[in-house]
Amino acid sequence: MIEIRFHGRGGQGAVLASELLAQAAFLDGKSPQSFPFFGVERRGAPVTAYTRIDDRPVRLRTSIPNPDVVVVLDPGLLGTTRVTDGIRPHGLLLVNTPKSSEELEAPDGVRRAAVDATKIALSHGLGTPMMPIVNTAVLGALARATGVVSLEALSRAIEQFVPRSPVENRLAARDGYTTVRTVEVGALLSPLPVGAPVPRPSGEGPIAVVPSETIHTAAWRTFTPKIHLERCTKCNFCWKFCPDDAIEFDPQGFPRIRLAYCKGCGICAAECPPKTIEMLETLA
Amino acid sequence: MAKLTIPSQELMYSGHAACPGCGGALAMRLLLKGLGPRTIVSLPACCWTVIGTPYPTTALRVGILDNPFEATGASISGLRAAADVLGMKDVNIVGFAGDGGTADIGLQALSGMLERRTNAIYVMYDNEAYMNTGIQRSGETPWGAWTTTTPVSGDLHGKPEPKKDMMGIVLAHRPAYAATLNPAYPEDFDRKVERARDIVGPRFLHIFAPCPPGWKFDSSETIALGRLATDTGVFPLYEVVDGRLAITRKTGALKPVEEYLHAQGRFHHFTPEDVAKIQAQVRESWDRLVQREREDLSRPH
Amino acid sequence: MTRKVLSGSYAQSYAAKLARAQVISAYPITPQTSIVEKLAEFVATGELAAQFIKVESEHSAMQVCISASALGARTYTATSSQGLLLMHELLHWASGMRAPIVMGVVNRAVAPPWNIGADHTDTISQRDTGWIQFYAESNQEVLDTVLEAYRLAEDPQVRLPAMVNEDAFYLSHTVEPVDVPDPETVDRFLPPREAHAVLVPGETMRLGSFTGPDHYVEFRERLAEANARVPKVFAEVEAEFRDATGRDHEGAVPTYRVDDADAVLVTMGTATTTARSVVDELRAEGRKVGLAKIRLFRPFPEDEVQRLARVADRIGVADRSWTFGRTGPVATEVAAALYTAPRRPALTGFLAGIGGRDVTPHEVRRMYDTLLSREAPTTHWVDLEEQGVKVDG
Numbered sequence: 001m002i003e004i005r006f007h008g009r010g011g012q013g014a015v016l017a018s019e020l021l022a023q024a025a026f027l028d029g030k031s032p033q034s035f036p037f038f039g040v041e042r043r044g045a046p047v048t049a050y051t052r053i054d055d056r057p058v059r060l061r062t063s064i065p066n067p068d069v070v071v072v073l074d075p076g077l078l079g080t081t082r083v084t085d086g087i088r089p090h091g092l093l094l095v096n097t098p099k100s101s102e103e104l105e106a107p108d109g110v111r112r113a114a115v116d117a118t119k120i121a122l123s124h125g126l127g128t129p130m131m132p133i134v135n136t137a138v139l140g141a142l143a144r145a146t147g148v149v150s151l152e153a154l155s156r157a158i159e160q161f162v163p164r165s166p167v168e169n170r171l172a173a174r175d176g177y178t179t180v181r182t183v184e185v186g187a188l189l190s191p192l193p194v195g196a197p198v199p200r201p202s203g204e205g206p207i208a209v210v211p212s213e214t215i216h217t218a219a220w221r222t223f224t225p226k227i228h229l230e231r232c233t234k235c236n237f238c239w240k241f242c243p244d245d246a247i248e249f250d251p252q253g254f255p256r257i258r259l260a261y262c263k264g265c266g267i268c269a270a271e272c273p274p275k276t277i278e279m280l281e282t283l284a
Numbered sequence: 285m286a287k288l289t290i291p292s293q294e295l296m297y298s299g300h301a302a303c304p305g306c307g308g309a310l311a312m313r314l315l316l317k318g319l320g321p322r323t324i325v326s327l328p329a330c331c332w333t334v335i336g337t338p339y340p341t342t343a344l345r346v347g348i349l350d351n352p353f354e355a356t357g358a359s360i361s362g363l364r365a366a367a368d369v370l371g372m373k374d375v376n377i378v379g380f381a382g383d384g385g386t387a388d389i390g391l392q393a394l395s396g397m398l399e400r401r402t403n404a405i406y407v408m409y410d411n412e413a414y415m416n417t418g419i420q421r422s423g424e425t426p427w428g429a430w431t432t433t434t435p436v437s438g439d440l441h442g443k444p445e446p447k448k449d450m451m452g453i454v455l456a457h458r459p460a461y462a463a464t465l466n467p468a469y470p471e472d473f474d475r476k477v478e479r480a481r482d483i484v485g486p487r488f489l490h491i492f493a494p495c496p497p498g499w500k501f502d503s504s505e506t507i508a509l510g511r512l513a514t515d516t517g518v519f520p521l522y523e524v525v526d527g528r529l530a531i532t533r534k535t536g537a538l539k540p541v542e543e544y545l546h547a548q549g550r551f552h553h554f555t556p557e558d559v560a561k562i563q564a565q566v567r568e569s570w571d572r573l574v575q576r577e578r579e580d581l582s583r584p585h
Numbered sequence: 586m587t588r589k590v591l592s593g594s595y596a597q598s599y600a601a602k603l604a605r606a607q608v609i610s611a612y613p614i615t616p617q618t619s620i621v622e623k624l625a626e627f628v629a630t631g632e633l634a635a636q637f638i639k640v641e642s643e644h645s646a647m648q649v650c651i652s653a654s655a656l657g658a659r660t661y662t663a664t665s666s667q668g669l670l671l672m673h674e675l676l677h678w679a680s681g682m683r684a685p686i687v688m689g690v691v692n693r694a695v696a697p698p699w700n701i702g703a704d705h706t707d708t709i710s711q712r713d714t715g716w717i718q719f720y721a722e723s724n725q726e727v728l729d730t731v732l733e734a735y736r737l738a739e740d741p742q743v744r745l746p747a748m749v750n751e752d753a754f755y756l757s758h759t760v761e762p763v764d765v766p767d768p769e770t771v772d773r774f775l776p777p778r779e780a781h782a783v784l785v786p787g788e789t790m791r792l793g794s795f796t797g798p799d800h801y802v803e804f805r806e807r808l809a810e811a812n813a814r815v816p817k818v819f820a821e822v823e824a825e826f827r828d829a830t831g832r833d834h835e836g837a838v839p840t841y842r843v844d845d846a847d848a849v850l851v852t853m854g855t856a857t858t859t860a861r862s863v864v865d866e867l868r869a870e871g872r873k874v875g876l877a878k879i880r881l882f883r884p885f886p887e888d889e890v891q892r893l894a895r896v897a898d899r900i901g902v903a904d905r906s907w908t909f910g911r912t913g914p915v916a917t918e919v920a921a922a923l924y925t926a927p928r929r930p931a932l933t934g935f936l937a938g939i940g941g942r943d944v945t946p947h948e949v950r951r952m953y954d955t956l957l958s959r960e961a962p963t964t965h966w967v968d969l970e971e972q973g974v975k976v977d978g
Contacts, residue, residue, distance in 0.1 A: 010303070011497065042334070043303040043497045130502065204744065204782035205683035206804055208791040212336075212343040215299035236288060240470050241507050243309035245298045258298060265304035265496075266504030279504075322786045326652065327793075339800050342791035347784040349655050350793025351648060352674055358645030362608065362652030365636035367786075369607045369658055375786045393648070396641035 001054040002148050003064045007083045008073035009220060011043040013135035016162075017073070018049035021139055024149040024157035025053045033058040043131070044220035044263055046081050053148050067091060069146055073117070073134050075099070080219040084110065094145055094180075096134050101183040113182040115141035120175040124168040129281070130222050130266070136162065136169040140176025151177050213261075217244070221264025223279040229254050231276040238268035238277060290474045291317040300343035302335040305503025307493035307510065309335060310467040311409045312344070312380065315491070318477030319405075321346055323376040326360050328390060329353040330382035331416040332409075356381045357393030360404040376481060377404040383424035384414045387448050398457035398486045405480055405487045408450060411495040419498045423448040427565075428558055430550040431498075442553065446565075451490055455524060460485025463523035463532075466492040468510025472521055472532050479523070492519045500549020512544040517570040528580040531573060541566050586770070586830075591763040593756030596724040597663055597689035597749070598623035599763075600731030602633045603771040604687070606661035610638040610649035614668040615701050616757045617691045621663055643668035647675035647686075654684035655792055657780030659735070662686070665753065666693035669707045673714070679746040680715030680808060682793065685738035685778070686746040687731060692720075692854065692905075693753040694940040702941015703752035705854065705906040709914045715808050717747035717815055718883040722857045724763045726834050726880075727751050729826065732766075732775055736822045739778050742814045752905075754941065755855040766830050774829040812884045819881065837881035838889035842868060846875030848899040848956040851890075853879040853915055856903055856937065856944040863949040874953050879915060890922040894930050901956045903935045903944070903967075912964050934964035942968060 004021065008014025015036040022032035034051040050064045066086045075097040077083055084093055084107055093106045096117035104112040117137035127133035136158055143149050155170045162169045227238070238255050239247040246262040247255050257268075269277040295316035302309035308331050316323065324347040327333060333350065336343045351359040356379040363377045379397075381390055386408040394406060413431045414420040421431040427446045430436045434443040454462050461483045463476045473491075480487045494510055496503040513519035514533055518541060521533040541563045545551040554562075591599065597620045601609065609628070611621040627633035636653075640646045643664050650660040664672065669690055679686050694704035708718060719734060721727040727749060734747040751757055784792055796804070816837060827833040841861050843849050852860050857878045867874045877893055879886070893900060900923070904913025911917060916934035923929050935952050938944040948967050955965060 042301055043503075045301060045303075128502070204807075205681065205792060206339055206794045206796070206800075207782055208337075208339045208342040208794040209789055210341045211345070211789060212297045212299035212301075212341045214341060215301075215337060217299055217301075220304065240290060241310065241467075243302060243304075243306050243313065243506070244300070245294050245296055245313060261298035263304040265506070266502070267305055267506055270504040271507050324656075324784055324786060333795055336791060336795075339791075339794040339796040342789060342794070344791070345789050347786065347788060348791040348793070349652060349784060350791070350795070351652065352678060355644060355648040355675070358640060358648035359652040361638050361640070361645070362610065362649035362654075363656060365608045365610075365638050365649065366653035366656035366658035369634075369636045369653075370656060372656070372786055392641060393645050396645055399641070400638065 001052055001058065002069065002146070003067045004051045004053070004069040004071060004148070005064045005067035006049040006051070006071045006073065007077050007081060008047055008049070009077065010045045010047050011131050012073045013133050014047050014073050015049045017071070017135035017139055018051045020135070020154070020157050020161060021051045021142070021149060022053070023161050024139075024153040027153040027156055028149055030055060031057045037063060046077060046219065069094065069142070071138060071142060072096060073138055076219045076221070080216065092146060094138070094142055096138050101181045111182060113141065113145040113180055115176050115180040117141065117176055120172050120179070123175075124172045126165060126168055126172060130264075137172040137176035140173035141180035143173075144177045144180050145182050216260040217263050218260050221262060223264045223266060223281055224259070225257055225262065225264070225266070225268050226278045226280050227255055227257065228276045228278065231274050233274055235273055237271045237273060241267050241271050243267065290314065290470050293317055293320070295321060295323070295345040297343050297345060299337065299341070300335050301337050302331070303497055303503070305496045305506040306335070307467055307495060307506050308332060308409045308411060310506070311491045311493050314467055314470055314473050315380075315407065315477055316344065316346065318474045319376045319378065319481055322374055323347070323378055324349060324363055326351050326356055326363060326377070326379045328356045328381050328385045329416070330385050331411070332380060334416060353385050354389040355393050356385060356390050357395070357397030357406065360406065361397050361400060361402045364402055364404050379404065379406045381406070381408055382416070383408055383410040383412060384422040387423040387450050391453075395457065398454065398459055398488070402486055403484055405489060407489045407491060409491045409493040411493040411498060412447070413495075413498055415495050415498045424450065427562070428551065428554060430553065436553045442550070454488045457486070458527060459488050461487040461523070461525055462490070464490045464492070464519065464521050466510050466514050466519060466521060468507045469514065469521065469533060476523055476532070498550070500552075501547055505547065509544070509547055512539065512547065515539045516541045516544045517566045518544055520570060520573055522573060522577070528583070529573070529576050530580070531577050538566070538570060586767055587765050588762055589765050590760050591724055591765070592619065592758055592760045593721070593724045593727050593751045594619040594691070594758070595623055596727040596763055597731060597751070598627065599765055600728045601661040602627050603766065603768060604661070604732055604735045604775055605659065605777070606633070606635055607658040608636050608638065608650065608653035608660045609662065610640055610646045610660070611662050611664065612640050612643045612646050612668060614643070614665050616693060616753045617663050617665040617668070617689070619757070620689055620691075643671045644675060647672045647679065650686045651675065651679050651682055651684050654686055655682060655784050657778065657783040659778045660686050661688070663689035663691070665691040666695055666707045669711065670695065673711065676711055676714035676716055676746070681804070683744040683782070683811070684746055685735070685744055687734045687738055688746065688748045689731065690748050690750045691753050691757045692750050700940045701753060703755050703855070703905065703938060704940050705904070708748065708750050709906045709908075712883055712914070715745065715812065716883060717745055717881070718750060719747065719880060720750045720853045720882055721756065722855055722878060724756060724759070724761050727756060728763055728765065729830070729832065729834060732771060733819070733822050733826050735775055736825070737815065737819055740818050740822070741781065742818050743811055744781070745811055745815070750854070752855040764832070770829055774826060815884050816881070816886055816888070834880060836889070837886035839878045839880060840893070841876040843875030843877060843893060844896065845873055846897050847873045848901065848953060849875045849877055849893050849897040850949070850952055850956065851877045851879060851893075851900060851902045851915065851919055853882065854905060856905065856949070859944055859946055860903070860949045863946050863953065866946075867950070867953055872953070872957065874957070882915070885918050885922065887922040890919055891926040894923055894926040894928045898930050899933065899956045900930045901933045901935055901952055903937050903952060905938045907936055907939070916964070935967050936964065937967040
């Protein structure tokens with residue numbers, strides 16, 4: 001049995017990717033199982049989905065703590081989510097990134113693979129630069145890097161189950177298949193900083209008192225606002241309209257982005273009267 | 285520090301779990317600015333249940349009480365009763381419910397609260413569908429809009445029924461104060477919140493809350509779309525104090541509704557006839573609003 | 586102390602008044618109405634300094650209590666039958682919020698067909714909601730148990746909502762003498778609520794929240810632990826009530842002449858009184874029978890029930906409701922309790938008094954006859970009418 005864990009952000013199609021993989025495996029004659037982890041389902045928020053593929057019916061109904069393969073649809077997650085937690089010693093980490101596979105950090109002994117699925121998706125008009133739909137390109141790369149499904153089965157699954165632009169998605173899968181780059185053994189993973197300890201529930205009712213500012217939502221964004229202060233008039237429109245309260249003021253009264261919280265919605269750039277705010281693609 | 289046109293205090297924490305560009309998140313931020321820290325928010329099942337972040341975290345610098353979907357009106361009656369009997373002074377009791385939790389499943393409890401003259405503020409943040417469950421139609425979904433339960437294909441043309449007139453239903457209860465608010469107009473928004481805060485009795489705020497994933501528009505356009513909603517007359521801004529209606533934003537000629545409709549994927553299937561139908565309805569509602577305002581003005585105090 | 590002739594409904598009202606409930610909310614339903622009418626009168630005349638919120642449904646009545654409790658107020662409501670069923674969702678909220686609400690329930694049958702007679706289906710249907718459940722036998726017990734229920738519900742080791750149930754008409758509309766304790770006595774026994782973990786204006790706090798599998802289990806387990814502490818705390822509360830008033834109601838499972846009994850009948854609610862008189866008759870005839878009353882149904886008093894098995898070879902359970910597809914619900918509970926008992930007596934179920942049908946001495950006597958005979962244990966529908974003709978169950 002192969003166990004695969006997908007990490008993506010709401011809206012990127014991680015859940016659909018896990019389902020498509022299962023459909024493709026079924027077309028290959030395998031017994032698949034796929035399911036999402038139902039948590040905070042928000043556009044841009046981290047999401048997890050799982051696929052199991054076996055020759056016999058799967059006899060487990062649990063999440064996947066020790067995956068053979070970890071698929072990361074969004075490179076922004078690498079800095080904030082412990083994507084490789086529990087990955088098996090000879091497992092595979094596949095990441096959508098423009099970087100080379102050598103540059104990826106993974107636990108010792110884990111194979112690494114990279115595919116620039118964002119570029120592929122946009123070249124086929126899938127999604128927007130803000131929210132590219134990368135799942136089919138990533139699945140193509142997964143098919144090549146792992147051999148868990150054939151490209152033919154994947155293409156047929158896409159034709160049958162992708163609601164929009166099936167042709168473009170099939171081409172994206174093909175491009176992912178042909179351009180994925182792998183490297184055999186990973187470097188040691190530098191441990192991610194561990195957040196503040198979470199208090200266990202008290203003996204009383206469910207009472208939450210920890211400010212949500214302990215949660216950083218930077219990983220949600222695809223584009224990052226940059227303020228060109230030389231043209232800023234301190235009108236404060238950016239601050240006024242920010243749904244994330246992610247804009248503060250410096251001592252001179254100029255606006256400053258609170259990057260830990262900015263989700264990159266782009267309202268500040270759109271509403272800035274002198275157009276001093278530019279949305280730049282976030283680099284992983 | 286430069287000029288601030290709305291209060292500087294922030295009572296909504298960052299790190300919350302709203303989608304990028306969420307009108308409902310901005311609505312909460314602006315609402316609490318006007319109300320201040322001595323506020324308790326009763327929160328039914330809605331997007332904000334999740335936006336408020338999971339245990340042990342919370343996204344508001346004020347008290348939140350979670351309540352079931354349909355019970356917000358009753359909950360704020362209970363909070364007010366307790367505050368009064370325990371001698372808690374100067375506490376804003378606020379129900380903050382979505383359109384489904386207000387106009388559909390919560391309508392009975394809202395009506396009860398208004399009829400009982402509960403001294404509290406009931407907020408309906410209106411994103412015009414059940415967004416937290418993934419875009420299903422509600423009583424507040426407008427005519428023709430696509431949702432997952434009002435599909436568009438063949439003869440199916442989005443929602444076949446018109447939007448429920450919640451302000452009309454609320455005004456029939458003669459609240460102490462009722463107003464429509466739009467985060468695209470923060471100064472008007474804040475003035476109404478502060479006015480509502482200082483009035484005693486049942487108060488109702490209908491807040492327009494654009495939803496980028498549900499309405500299918502780019503998250504950067506939330507404010508622009510909000511402005512269009514008001515400037516086309518789709519979501520006019522007004523308030524009713526002691527039964528007297530006053531329009532709080534007039535822009536001379538209304539913009540064509542086409543601009544508003546075409547900015548959203550949920551209306552992409554609209555034909556010119558559909559647009560004309562909406563235009564006629566918006567025009568008629570606006571004229572009725574202007575007429576009502578004129579009548580109320582001429583009525584002696 | 587004053588002695589008044591009170592209905593079971595007024596016993597609830599007087600108890601809520603003596604408890605100095607601060608927020609009361611209710612919706613009218615037969616046969617609960619006189620409880621809340623009397624309370625409305627107490628509030629109107631100023632005898633009780635409470636907010637009475639007259640709501641548009643039972644669902645809202647319970648929500649008012651939960652929200653008021655979340656700010657620290659002592660709350661009371663009352664309902665019956667369909668109204669209780671409408672509250673069902675909120676009952677889970679109340680226990681999950683650890684809100685020490687006390688509710689009076691007049692046990693009434695569930696429609697269809699419409700029927701306002703005594704029947705335990707309404708409260709039995711709520712047994713898995715995390716509420717403490719008492720069933721009373723007399724109006725005195727109603728009044729006293731409401732007061733005890735507040736102490737128990739608000740105890741720091743418990744913090745759970747509690748319902749005090751009384752049979753429709755057999756108690757709610759039956760008047761009988763009741764000793765009403767002085768307010769000073771009750772105030773000593775039941776001081777103002779020490780609210781804990783409630784919302785405070787101006788403070789960052791979310792009560793309710795949401796959580797995934799990472800924390801939810803722990804909250805449920807704490808709820809279970811609080812339930813498990815109820816029997817011990819209740820015993821302490823009842824001892825203090827006895828000290829304060831000179832009166833108690835013999836704990837969670839009061840028994841009558843069970844010490845050498847061959848057969849014991851287990852009852853719940855008003856059928857107990859009639860059954861007690863039958864026990865005396867049978868004893869006079871030389872038959873060794875006894876009686877046990879389930880006063881506390883949730884959490885279920887397993888130890889006390891197991892104690893019944895030490896002597897009696899046969900135990901019968903008279904249920905006033907039916908679990909479809911299974912058997913009488915109290916019988917199921919007793920059977921489960923006896924599974925781990927050192928001795929397991931034969932168990933027979935009886936279904937008696939559904940929808941307001943009288944449970945007469947004649948039928949109680951027949952239940953004991955069945956128990957003492959060597960018939961195979963089974964379940965008997967007592968006093969059942971078939972084809973318009975009453976037949977023996």
